[in-house]
Amino acid sequence: LSGKLNGVFDRLRRRGALSEADVSEALREVRIALLEADVALPVVKDIVNKVRERSVGQEVIRSVSPAQQVIKIVNDCLVEALGGGAPGTDGVEHVPGLSLNAAPPVAILMIGLQGSGKTTTSGKIALRLRTRDRKKVLLASLDVQRPAAQLQLETLAKQAGVTSLPIVKGQSPLEIAARAMQVARGELYDVVILDTAGRLSIDEELMAEVAAVKAATKPHESLLVVDAMTGQDAVNTARSFNERVGVTGIVMTRVDGDARGGAALSMRAVTGAPIKLLGAGEKLDALEDFHPDRIAGRILGMGDIVSLVERAAETIDKAEAEKLAAKMQKGQFDLEDYAAQLKQINKMGSLSGILGMLPGIGKLKSQLEGANLDNSILKRQAAIIGSMTPKERRSPEILKASRKRRIALGSGTTVQEVNRLLKQFDDMSVMMKRMNKLGQKGLMRGGLG
Ligand code: GDP
Ligand code: MG
Numbered sequence: 001l002s003g004k005l006n007g008v009f010d011r012l013r014r015r016g017a018l019s020e021a022d023v024s025e026a027l028r029e030v031r032i033a034l035l036e037a038d039v040a041l042p043v044v045k046d047i048v049n050k051v052r053e054r055s056v057g058q059e060v061i062r063s064v065s066p067a068q069q070v071i072k073i074v075n076d077c078l079v080e081a082l083g084g085g086a087p088g089t090d091g092v093e094h095v096p097g098l099s100l101n102a103a104p105p106v107a108i109l110m111i112g113l114q115g116s117g118k119t120t121t122s123g124k125i126a127l128r129l130r131t132r133d134r135k136k137v138l139l140a141s142l143d144v145q146r147p148a149a150q151l152q153l154e155t156l157a158k159q160a161g162v163t164s165l166p167i168v169k170g171q172s173p174l175e176i177a178a179r180a181m182q183v184a185r186g187e188l189y190d191v192v193i194l195d196t197a198g199r200l201s202i203d204e205e206l207m208a209e210v211a212a213v214k215a216a217t218k219p220h221e222s223l224l225v226v227d228a229m230t231g232q233d234a235v236n237t238a239r240s241f242n243e244r245v246g247v248t249g250i251v252m253t254r255v256d257g258d259a260r261g262g263a264a265l266s267m268r269a270v271t272g273a274p275i276k277l278l279g280a281g282e283k284l285d286a287l288e289d290f291h292p293d294r295i296a297g298r299i300l301g302m303g304d305i306v307s308l309v310e311r312a313a314e315t316i317d318k319a320e321a322e323k324l325a326a327k328m329q330k331g332q333f334d335l336e337d338y339a340a341q342l343k344q345i346n347k348m349g350s351l352s353g354i355l356g357m358l359p360g361i362g363k364l365k366s367q368l369e370g371a372n373l374d375n376s377i378l379k380r381q382a383a384i385i386g387s388m389t390p391k392e393r394r395s396p397e398i399l400k401a402s403r404k405r406r407i408a409l410g411s412g413t414t415v416q417e418v419n420r421l422l423k424q425f426d427d428m429s430v431m432m433k434r435m436n437k438l439g440q441k442g443l444m445r446g447g448l449g
Helices: 002-013 020-036 041-055 066-082 118-131 149-160 173-186 204-217 234-244 262-271 292-300 303-329 335-348 351-355 362-370 375-386 390-394 401-411 415-445
Strands: 106-111 137-141 191-195 221-227 249-253 275-279 287-289
Touching (some): 020 041, 066 262, 066 292, 118 137, 118 149, 118 249, 118 275, 118 287, 191 204, 221 262, 234 262, 335 375, 335 390, 335 415, 375 415, 401 415
Parallel strands (some): 249 275
Antiparallel strands (some): 275 287
């Protein structure tokens, strides 16, 4: 047993830090992956810079390559960047991101380029709101550009089981919008979905028209609908719509295709608006909630590596914890180990992070959290241990008043703090002893026994 264990722990001890070169090399690969996924170039640059900052100097996880570890960091950055679209606070559970918390009729304005999926998505949202949230929904098409557009929405409304605003020939989009709001107020609709016309590319006329409709109807949501296949143009589209009209949320359509969805990242980055829903097919029920981790995985396309690194990181921290438990059991846990733990705790951001790795530790964990071990205290404790002689660290019981005074002076702390540390170390030792059996079980299960 101990031979095998030592092997594991030697490897742990020899961990170094991720170097600039490691990170740069990995990031070349990542850059290409992101561009291939249609993430816009300026957004790729931002992500790469953020990852570089976060990676260099991080401790290397031995059982994976530095490149793999960087990819995991990229994944985490992507999830963060895509974040948002969390369940709404308005109690409308089934359309998580959609904010409908206003006096009815609540208007939702659908905007985006032609063919992005605005009309289809209008029908999908209507169906969802009607069936799951029991909302009374009115659909209105403001698309006077294409002759069949208003009929298309009428057909979708029938399929969704909601009403569409009667078509009146010759009205302008602004007139239709005003009529829709009037009907909605008069007939007590909960939600009015205003489906606007798109253009093949952004133009001034389109923007002015949409902005005017928005000013007149004061929609609670202005949803930018984008095709997941949109590549580098995504940034320009999003920026123009956001600057001229203002975007409160994004719907990405055609995620059922093979596009990797980099557009989502670009849109989110440029507008700051959360991605709220995904369109995953032509049918009306093909509407999905947005999960940042899924899209991040799809954009990066390196899911295997990410889960590999996650597993490796878990194993290592578990091995550290088990090492600690093993030392405790042999009565070998000393202040040297405590100092090493302090370092690890600092790295992980919290004590509970480490303890959480051990099975059945919930109660001890909360006790320790109650012990007020914040990070500044941990740093001072590390300084105190640093001022001890090796002998003192191995046998803290020899620490009497004069030694304590010397240590306090050397570490720029007080004798009280030294005492507090020793007390804490004692408490921890007691707890570690109680943890032993659990730790031991962990060792056996891990196949190391
Ligand atoms: P609009 O011009 O923005 O109103 O776009 P439409 O809603 O008319 O959609 C254009 C085409 O894209 C139609 O053929 C839709 O069936 C199709 N479409 C819309 N959303 C999706 C989607 O999520 N997946 C797939 N595969 N097709 C979609
Ligand atoms: Mg349309």
